[in-house]
Each structure stands twice: as structure tokens, then as C-alpha cells.
Amino acid sequence: MTEQNPRAFIGANNPPPFDQAAVDALNAEAGQFLDVAGEWIEAGEITDDGQAQNLNDFIAGVKKRKTATDKARATAKKPHDDAGKLVQAAYKPIIAKLETVVTKTNPILTTWLQKKEAARQAQIRRDQEEARMAQQEADRKEAAALARNDISGEIDAQAAREEADKLAKDADRASKTKTNVASATGGGRTASLRTFVTAELNNARVGFMHYAEHPDLIACLVSLAEREARAKGFDAVSDAIPGFTLHVERRAV
Amino acid sequence: MIRQPTPPKTVFAWWNSALRDARTPRHESEPQAGYYKRRMVKHGPWVPLKILLIQITDPDTGELTEPERYAAEQDGASFDPCPIWTHCRPITANEFHDLTERHNSLPMMAATHAPVDLSTNPIRPGA
Numbered sequence: 001m002t003e004q005n006p007r008a009f010i011g012a013n014n015p016p017p018f019d020q021a022a023v024d025a026l027n028a029e030a031g032q033f034l035d036v037a038g039e040w041i042e043a044g045e046i047t048d049d050g051q052a053q054n055l056n057d058f059i060a061g062v063k064k065r066k067t068a069t070d071k072a073r074a075t076a077k078k079p080h081d082d083a084g085k086l087v088q089a090a091y092k093p094i095i096a097k098l099e100t101v102v103t104k105t106n107p108i109l110t111t112w113l114q115k116k117e118a119a120r121q122a123q124i125r126r127d128q129e130e131a132r133m134a135q136q137e138a139d140r141k142e143a144a145a146l147a148r149n150d151i152s153g154e155i156d157a158q159a160a161r162e163e164a165d166k167l168a169k170d171a172d173r174a175s176k177t178k179t180n181v182a183s184a185t186g187g188g189r190t191a192s193l194r195t196f197v198t199a200e201l202n203n204a205r206v207g208f209m210h211y212a213e214h215p216d217l218i219a220c221l222v223s224l225a226e227r228e229a230r231a232k233g234f235d236a237v238s239d240a241i242p243g244f245t246l247h248v249e250r251r252a253v
Numbered sequence: 254m255i256r257q258p259t260p261p262k263t264v265f266a267w268w269n270s271a272l273r274d275a276r277t278p279r280h281e282s283e284p285q286a287g288y289y290k291r292r293m294v295k296h297g298p299w300v301p302l303k304i305l306l307i308q309i310t311d312p313d314t315g316e317l318t319e320p321e322r323y324a325a326e327q328d329g330a331s332f333d334p335c336p337i338w339t340h341c342r343p344i345t346a347n348e349f350h351d352l353t354e355r356h357n358s359l360p361m362m363a364a365t366h367a368p369v370d371l372s373t374n375p376i377r378p379g380a
Contacts, residue, residue: 173274177276186299186369
């Protein structure tokens with residue numbers, strides 16, 4: 001038996017990523033608090049200071065249990081986080097380099113596509129102008145043939161008119177096509193110019209008025225106001241923030 | 254019935270129009286002469302092919318001795334273009350020659366029935 005078993009390697013038995021026994025123990029300990037919590041909720045209102053002190057200790061115990069569980073979680077997770085960081089450190093630089101390659105080479109392709117698009121637009125303008133001139137010339141010939149009762153000239157002018165209309169149609173159709181660069185091998189996708197729009201704020205007041213009712217702006221303003229209200233030196237009872245009503249609520253902590 | 258061969262301008266009219274506008278209408282059973290490229294499989298390499306109008310003429314009179322017919326030429330083989338012609342994309346003569354050259358110079362394009370994997374070998378500017 002000198003041959004290696006290909007199925008036998010480190011981790012092949014797929015161990016769980018955490019200690020199940022430790023999790024079970026923490027779950028059992030938390031379960032005790034959950035049972036007692038039911039009793040506290042069932043009891044409802046507190047009638048004397050002694051009960052309040054007991055509840056205070058119960059809540060403190062729950063918090064300590066939570067902290068201990070969270071600490072155990074962090075300890076169990078740390079090797080995975082460390083391994084994850086090592087994986088990130090190994091792979092990320094390669095990805096970053098390849099992204100930089102795309103960032104630096106894409107403008108070269110963009111420049112070429114813009115050049116090609118400009119040439120295409122110029123060609124379309126030339127074709128449309130040529131078609132327009134041909135149509136005018138056909139109209140002129142037709143009018144002249146009609147004036148001198150020249151049947152042959154009329155038919156020739158009509159043929160010229162049809163040819164001019166065809167040129168106009170071709171130019172119109174060509175104007176609807178898109179500039180692109182196909183894959184040389186067939187393995188890549190076709191590149192084309194895409195329009196990207198970015199906005200630059202040049203009048204905050206007008207912009208604010210425009211988006212005054214937008215929920216995102218309202219959420220942003222509320223966030224700014226709450227930050228200011230919580231800031232050191234701000235008295236939420238006596239100080240005010242224009243446009244906001246500050247609600248002061250006191251909770252047990 | 255004796256017929257004159259179709260003049261080249263007419264033979265290549267559709268191809269010339271399609272080069273200018275890719276949306277030029279095409280009919281399934283009516284192949285058109287010109288230079289084309291197509292893929293043999295999805296994401297496979299472009300394969301150059303020509304569609305020719307075969308005109309057998311009498312050397313003395315220049316008249317057709319048999320009906321004109323279309324033939325596709327790809328990689329040295331000649332076949333009926335009707336079944337594949339709607340999958341062919343018209344390309345310029347220069348592009349056809351470049352593509353033929355690329356097939357000789359790029360090993361990744363040799364396997365015409367396999368998808369091209371551009372992530373294995375970088376394409377150089379001169380390729």
C-alpha cells in the first residue's frame with residue numbers, strides 16, 4: 001500500500017468551523033436567562049425598589065452573559081478572520097494590479113472609439129449633404145423638364161429623384177448605427193462608447209429646493225441634526241436647531 | 254436559356270451595403286457573396302470565410318454554361334452557404350486577411366470548436 005489516497009488530505013473530513021460543545025454550553029447558559037426573562041415580563045410592573053434592584057441585576061447579568069458570549073464568538077472567529085486577512089493579502093494585490101491595467105489601457109480604447117465616432121459623424125454629415133444636394137438637383141431637373149414638356153427629361157429626373165431618395169435613406173440608416181470595436185479573436189465582448197453622467201453642485205440652495213421632498217435628503221438632514229444635538233456643548237432642552245423639533249427621552253441604561 | 258454572368262457590382266452589392274450598415278435586411282435562403290466571419294461554437298474564435306458566386310462561363314462567348322451558384326469557402330473546404338449564412342458577419346477584405354493571419358499566429362484560435370479563453374495568454378499589440 002504505497003499509493004496515496006487522493007481523498008485523504010488535511011480538512012478532508014470537513015470539521016465544523018467552531019467548537020460545537022462550547023456553543024452548546026453557551027446556549028444552555030443563555031437559556032437560563034431566557035427562562036427567567038419570561039418570568040420578569042410576566043410579572044409586568046415593578047412595585048418596590050427591591051424588585052427594581054433585582055431587575056437591575058438581572059439585566060446586568062444578561063449583559064454580562066451577552067458580553068461573554070460575544071467574546072467567545074470573537075475568539076472562535078479570530079483564526080478565520082486571520083486566515084481571511086491572509087487570503088485577502090495574497091489575492092488583493094494581484095486584483096489591484098489587474099484593475100490598474102484596465103484603468104490605464106481603457107482610455108486608449110476610448111480615445112480610438114471617440115476618434116472613430118467623430119469620423120463617422122463627419123461621414124454622416126457629408127452623406128446627408130450629398131443626398132440633399134442630389135434631391136435638390138433632381139427637383140430642379142424635373143421642374144425644367146416639365147416646363148419644356150420634355151417627357152424623356154421628366155423620366156430621367158424621376159430616376160435621379162429615386163436615386164437621391166435612396167442616398168438620403170442610406171445616410172439616415174447609417175446615422176442610427178453605433179461605433180464599436182469587435183473582439184479580434186472572438187473571445188472578448190464588443191466595446192462601444194457608453195454615456196456616463198456625473199453631477200457637480202454649483203448652487204446648493206437651488207439644489208436643496210429641488211430635492212427638498214426627497215426622503216434621502218430628509219434622512220441626511222435628520223442625521224446631521226441628531227449629530228449636532230448629541231454633540232458636546234449642545235443642550236437639547238434649551239438649544240434649538242432651525243427646522244427641527246428635538247424630542248428628549250430618558251431610558252434606563 | 255443563355256444568360257450573362259451577374260456583374261461584380263451586383264454580386265457584392267449586399268455585402269458592401271451590409272459593411273456600411275449592419276442592419277441591412279438579409280433573407281435566409283439568399284446567401285450573398287463577400288468576406289465574412291463566424292463562430293463555430295458560443296464564445297469560440299472568429300473563423301474567416303468567403304461566400305463566392307460560382308460562374309462557369311464559355312471562354313469564347315462569355316456566357317454562362319450552367320446556373321450560377323453560391324459556395325462558402327472556409328479553411329480550404331467548400332460547402333453550401335445556405336445553412337450557415339445567417340450566422341455570418343460581413344467583414345472587410347482587410348479584416349478577413351487579418352483574421353486569417355491571426356489564425357496562423359495565435360495558437361488560441363486554432364481550436365475553432367472550443368471557447369476562446371483570453372485569461373490564459375495576453376494578446377500583444379502586434380497580434
